[in-house]
Amino acid sequence: MTAKKTTAPTPPAAAVAQDPHWAATREKLLARTRPVLKLTICDDEAAKRAVNAARYVEQQAKLAADSSPEDEAAQAAHQAAARELADAQSALDAASIPLRFQALDRKTYKALLAAHRPTEEQAEEGYDFNLDTLAPVLIAAASLDGITEEDAQTFLDDWSKAEAEALLNTAFGVQREERMDLGKG
Structure with missing residues (x-):
């Protein structure tokens, strides 16, 4: 689904005069x-264990190097552990296999939800949309890697329940991703 591009309105002159910045x-906004x-999939358990072990060794070597800054052997051990x-x-x-998902614009996301209304049974259970029909469409629409609805x-x-849920949760989660800090200043 593609959203049509709209022209941004010109800010009111009074607002610009009040705050020249x-x-x-x-423009930044x-x-x-x-x-x-990003959802990262890796079936290589040995590679995962190797990273965890190397991370532990590197952390221990860093502690030793930080506590003895003049100890050349400790510094060298930390550098070697960092390389490992x-x-x-x-x-x-x-x-x-990294899979990347981008939030849809609000209009497109709302239209997808509206196009996949819940069944009577789903509505009675409190669902606002039909997850069965929406899931592959949302995954495909949010995918930056070209996942098709059929692939999704x-x-x-075919994937395990946990893996399928992780895929779907990533596609849904990016729609709710917040990058703001309210009340800080």
């Missing part, structure tokens, strides 16, 4: 991109 702030979440961790992480990254449905049907 508003134009720059407004208009240039923001929608949130992106980087190598293990590279191997894990090579064995992993296959993954939802």
Whole structure:
């Protein structure tokens, strides 16, 4: 689904006059991109264990190096452990499949929800949409990696319950991703 691009309205002259920095702030706000979440899949348990072990060794070596800054052996051990961790992480990254999902614009997201109304039974259970029909459509629409609706449905049907839920939760979660700090200033 593609959303049509709208022309941004011109800010009121009074607002710009009151705050000369508003134009720059407004440009930053208009240039923001929608949130992106990543789901990483890795079936290589040995690579996962290697990263965890290397991370532990690196943390221990860092503690020793930090507590003895003049100890050249401790510094060298930390550097070696850091290289081992980087190598293990590279191997894990090579064995992993990252899937990226971007939040849809609000109009598109609302239209998707509206197009997938709940069944009577789902509505009685408190659902606002039909998860069975919405799930593959939302996954495909939010995917930055080209997942099709057919692929999404296959993954939802064939993967374990936990993995299918992680896929769906990522596609839903990015729609609710918040990147603001309210009340701080």
